[in-house]
Amino acid sequence: MIQLLEGGTYLVNGTELVEPAKAVAQGLPAPEEAAKQTMAYNILKDHNTSGNMEKLQIKFDKLTSHDITFVGIIQTARASGLEKFPVPYVLTNCHNSLCAVGGTINEDDHMFGLTCAKKYGGVYVPPHQAVIHQFAREMLAGGGKMILGSDSHTRYGALGTMAMGEGGPELVKQLLSKTYDINMPGVVGVYMTGAPIPGVGPQDVALAIIGAVFKNGFVKNKVMEFVGPGVANLSADFRIGVDVMTTETTCLSSIWRTDDKIEEFYAIHGRSEDYKELNPGPTAYYDGMLVVELDKIRPMIAMPFHPSNTYTIDELNANLMDILDDVEKKAQVSLDGKIDFTLKDKVHDGKLYVEQGIIAGCAGGGFENICAAADILKGASIGADAFTLSVYPASTPIYMELAKNGTLATLLETGAIVKTAFCGPCFGAGDTPANNAFSIRHSTRNFPNREGSKIQNGQISSVALMDARSIAATAANKGRLTPATEYAGTYSNPKYYFDGNIYKNRVFDSKGVADPSVEIQFGPNIKDWPQMPALAENLILKVVSEIHDPVTTTDELIPSGETSSFRSNPLGLAEFTLSRKDPAYVGRAKEVQVAEKAIQNGECPAEALPELKPVFGTIHTKYPQVDKTNVGVGSTIFAVKPGDGSAREQAASCQKVLGGWANIANEYATKRYRSNLINWGMLPFLIPEGDLPFANGDYLFIPDVRKAVEEKWDSITAYKVGEELTPFTLALGELTDDEREIILKGCLINYYRSEK
Known part of the structure; x- marks a missing residue:
C-alpha cells in the first residue's frame, strides 16, 4: 500500500524509479544536479531573492x-x-x-x-x-x-x-x-500508481500516507512532490483532498504534477490563464520516495487522538477490542490520566457505533465528497436516535450547485443537516459532541479538546477521522462503523458548475487599490500588543510547566474553540494559555512576571518577588556582577516535542505576553512553531533527550545569553539554581541573522520599529 524508499531516488521520465547505486551505470547526473529538476526546486528558484539556493529568501505572490x-x-x-x-x-x-x-x-x-x-x-x-x-x-x-x-x-x-x-x-x-528565510528544504517524492477502488476517497489515501510517515519524521520540514502515473487517475477534487492533509505529515509544503484535469478546474472557475502544466524534469532526484499503490488502499480511520493513529476500518472491525484497548492506553498519555476514557462502551453485539458524523471544511467539504456521500445515503435514513450527521460545504458556490443538482435535497431527506461554510467543527467551535460521545469526521485533525471537550471540567469526547464516503456508509447504518466499500450502488459523479456571481456580488475586492482615508473600525475586544522588553545580558528563568507527552500540539499550548474570540485581545487570550494541559501555568507565569515588570520600572526584582532573593544569592557566588541592570527575569516551559498542528502564532505569543522568555525542548515538532517563538522574541532552546537536569518550579540562570545570540554560539552553559549552581548545556539551533536580531530586540514588532 505504502512503501518508503530512503536514501534518495531518481525519477526518470516521470515513470521509472532508479536507486542511486545504479545512477552512474545509467549515465544519470549527480544528485545535486538532478535535484534541480524537481518542480519544487524550480518554483522556489523563481521566488528566491537571495541569489543563493541554499539560503532562500522567498517573496510570495x-x-x-x-x-x-x-x-x-x-x-x-x-x-x-x-x-x-x-x-x-x-x-x-x-x-x-x-x-x-x-x-x-x-x-x-x-x-x-x-x-x-x-x-x-x-x-x-x-x-x-x-x-x-x-x-x-x-x-x-x-x-x-x-x-x-x-x-x-x-x-x-x-x-x-x-x-x-x-x-x-x-x-x-x-x-x-x-x-x-529558510534553508533549501529537502524534497520527497510521492510516486503514485494505480487508481482508487470504489468507496475509497481522498481522506483514505491521506490517512494511509500520514500513518506511514508521521512517527518516523520521513517528510518533516520537507516538500512533498506528487508524481507518477497514478496522479492522472485522480480528479482535481480528489487530489485537493489528499493535498490538504499533507500538513499532518509535518512536511513544509507540497506540489503536484498538473494535467488536463487541473486545467479543467481552472477553466470551470473562469481562470484558464492561471493554469500551468508542471512536471519534474527528465531526471529528477528526490531525498526520499513514498510509493503509493492507490488500488491497494482501503477505507481508513484515524483513531483518537492523532491523525497518524491509523487503521483500515476492516482491520479495526476485525480486531475491535484489542485496538480499542490500545487506543485507551494511548489516550491516557494524551490526557495525562486526568480523566477516564473508553470507547468500549460503543461496542454493541460486537459492532462499534458512533454518535456523530461530520463532513466539513477544507478537507471534507468539497463538491465530490458531498455528492458521493449523498449517493451512498440516497433513500436511507440516519434514524431518530442519538446519531447525527452534519455537512458543511466548503463554499457558497459549492452549496449552490448542490442545491441545483438535487444533492442537497437528497441529504436533507435522510435527516442530515446541511450548514454553511464554517471551520468550526474542525477546531471545537461547532457540533461539539456530548460527554463521552464518539464523532467520526472528514476534517483535518482529531487532537484532544479540538472537538470542543474540556478535560479540566470533566468533559471528554473524541474524534476519529474518516472519509466522507465511509461516514455516509456509517450514517446509512445509523451509526454502525461501516467502510464505504460495502456500498454496492453506483456513484453519479455529477459535473460541477461554478457560479462566480456569488463572489462578485458579495466579496469586497479592492483590486489592490488602498484608500488611506478609511478609518479602521475597532471593537472593544481588539487590543494592541503590550510592550515587550529587549533581551537582557543574562536571564533568570523559572520553569513553570513541564510536559512529557511525546508530542505537544498547539491546541494544547493555546486551546481553540471558544477561546478563538479572544484572539484579537493578547492579554485576554493569554489567560487561556495551557489551560487544558496545565491549568496552573498562567498563575505561575504571572507570579514570575512581576519581577520583570519591576526591572522595567527600575526597581529591584527580588523585592517584587521575594523568592528570588536566595536565587540571586546563589548566582552571586559565581556571577557577583548580575543585578537589575543586566538581567531579565521570566518564565519558560519544557516540552519534549512542542508545536504539532496549527500555525497559530498565539501558541508562542501568549507565553511571551505572560513573561515567557524561552521554550526548552528535545526537538520542535514543526518549523512554524519554532518560527513563532523566534518572532515573539523567545529563545528556542534545545536539550538532548535523557535525564532532565531541572524540574517544574526550578530556577535556571543563563549567563551571557545576549552575547551568545550576538556572537552565534552553538551552545550555552546554563545553570539550575539551588543551593549551588549546577551546569547543563542548552543549544539554540541554527538562526538567521534576522532571527537573531528579532530575539535581541525582544520581538518582531520591536525589530521593525528599530528600523525606522
Missing part, C-alpha cells in the same frame, strides 16, 4: 488569513509601519463566523477586517461565504505560484501552487516587503 489570525497580523504590521498591502491579501471569515462565542462579539473582528481591506488594499470574504482554503483554490491559486497563509492547512499543491502555512509574524514580514 499572495497571502491569505482567516478571522482568528488576521487581526493580530494586521495589528503587528501596523505597529511595525504598514502603509499598504504590497501583494494581494485575502481576509476570510470562516473561524469566528458565529456572532458571539466566548464572551465577545466576533462581528467586531469582521468589521476590522473589512475596513482594513479597504484602507490597505485587500480582499474581504464575509462569514459563511467560503472557508479560507476553498476560496484560495477557487480564486487565488495559480500554476507555479506561491501562497503564504496564516493557517497550517495552507496547501494548494494539487493546483500547481506551492503554499505554506505559517504563524502570523511570517505574513507580517511579507506585508512589510521582507522575505521568508
Whole structure:
C-alpha cells in the first residue's frame, strides 16, 4: 500500500524509479544536479531573492488569513509601519463566523477586517461565504505560484501552487516587503500508481500516507512532490483532498504534477490563464520516495487522538477490542490520566457505533465528497436516535450547485443537516459532541479538546477521522462503523458548475487599490500588543510547566474553540494559555512576571518577588556582577516535542505576553512553531533527550545569553539554581541573522520599529 524508499531516488521520465547505486551505470547526473529538476526546486528558484539556493529568501505572490489570525497580523504590521498591502491579501471569515462565542462579539473582528481591506488594499470574504482554503483554490491559486497563509492547512499543491502555512509574524514580514528565510528544504517524492477502488476517497489515501510517515519524521520540514502515473487517475477534487492533509505529515509544503484535469478546474472557475502544466524534469532526484499503490488502499480511520493513529476500518472491525484497548492506553498519555476514557462502551453485539458524523471544511467539504456521500445515503435514513450527521460545504458556490443538482435535497431527506461554510467543527467551535460521545469526521485533525471537550471540567469526547464516503456508509447504518466499500450502488459523479456571481456580488475586492482615508473600525475586544522588553545580558528563568507527552500540539499550548474570540485581545487570550494541559501555568507565569515588570520600572526584582532573593544569592557566588541592570527575569516551559498542528502564532505569543522568555525542548515538532517563538522574541532552546537536569518550579540562570545570540554560539552553559549552581548545556539551533536580531530586540514588532 505504502512503501518508503530512503536514501534518495531518481525519477526518470516521470515513470521509472532508479536507486542511486545504479545512477552512474545509467549515465544519470549527480544528485545535486538532478535535484534541480524537481518542480519544487524550480518554483522556489523563481521566488528566491537571495541569489543563493541554499539560503532562500522567498517573496510570495499572495497571502491569505482567516478571522482568528488576521487581526493580530494586521495589528503587528501596523505597529511595525504598514502603509499598504504590497501583494494581494485575502481576509476570510470562516473561524469566528458565529456572532458571539466566548464572551465577545466576533462581528467586531469582521468589521476590522473589512475596513482594513479597504484602507490597505485587500480582499474581504464575509462569514459563511467560503472557508479560507476553498476560496484560495477557487480564486487565488495559480500554476507555479506561491501562497503564504496564516493557517497550517495552507496547501494548494494539487493546483500547481506551492503554499505554506505559517504563524502570523511570517505574513507580517511579507506585508512589510521582507522575505521568508529558510534553508533549501529537502524534497520527497510521492510516486503514485494505480487508481482508487470504489468507496475509497481522498481522506483514505491521506490517512494511509500520514500513518506511514508521521512517527518516523520521513517528510518533516520537507516538500512533498506528487508524481507518477497514478496522479492522472485522480480528479482535481480528489487530489485537493489528499493535498490538504499533507500538513499532518509535518512536511513544509507540497506540489503536484498538473494535467488536463487541473486545467479543467481552472477553466470551470473562469481562470484558464492561471493554469500551468508542471512536471519534474527528465531526471529528477528526490531525498526520499513514498510509493503509493492507490488500488491497494482501503477505507481508513484515524483513531483518537492523532491523525497518524491509523487503521483500515476492516482491520479495526476485525480486531475491535484489542485496538480499542490500545487506543485507551494511548489516550491516557494524551490526557495525562486526568480523566477516564473508553470507547468500549460503543461496542454493541460486537459492532462499534458512533454518535456523530461530520463532513466539513477544507478537507471534507468539497463538491465530490458531498455528492458521493449523498449517493451512498440516497433513500436511507440516519434514524431518530442519538446519531447525527452534519455537512458543511466548503463554499457558497459549492452549496449552490448542490442545491441545483438535487444533492442537497437528497441529504436533507435522510435527516442530515446541511450548514454553511464554517471551520468550526474542525477546531471545537461547532457540533461539539456530548460527554463521552464518539464523532467520526472528514476534517483535518482529531487532537484532544479540538472537538470542543474540556478535560479540566470533566468533559471528554473524541474524534476519529474518516472519509466522507465511509461516514455516509456509517450514517446509512445509523451509526454502525461501516467502510464505504460495502456500498454496492453506483456513484453519479455529477459535473460541477461554478457560479462566480456569488463572489462578485458579495466579496469586497479592492483590486489592490488602498484608500488611506478609511478609518479602521475597532471593537472593544481588539487590543494592541503590550510592550515587550529587549533581551537582557543574562536571564533568570523559572520553569513553570513541564510536559512529557511525546508530542505537544498547539491546541494544547493555546486551546481553540471558544477561546478563538479572544484572539484579537493578547492579554485576554493569554489567560487561556495551557489551560487544558496545565491549568496552573498562567498563575505561575504571572507570579514570575512581576519581577520583570519591576526591572522595567527600575526597581529591584527580588523585592517584587521575594523568592528570588536566595536565587540571586546563589548566582552571586559565581556571577557577583548580575543585578537589575543586566538581567531579565521570566518564565519558560519544557516540552519534549512542542508545536504539532496549527500555525497559530498565539501558541508562542501568549507565553511571551505572560513573561515567557524561552521554550526548552528535545526537538520542535514543526518549523512554524519554532518560527513563532523566534518572532515573539523567545529563545528556542534545545536539550538532548535523557535525564532532565531541572524540574517544574526550578530556577535556571543563563549567563551571557545576549552575547551568545550576538556572537552565534552553538551552545550555552546554563545553570539550575539551588543551593549551588549546577551546569547543563542548552543549544539554540541554527538562526538567521534576522532571527537573531528579532530575539535581541525582544520581538518582531520591536525589530521593525528599530528600523525606522
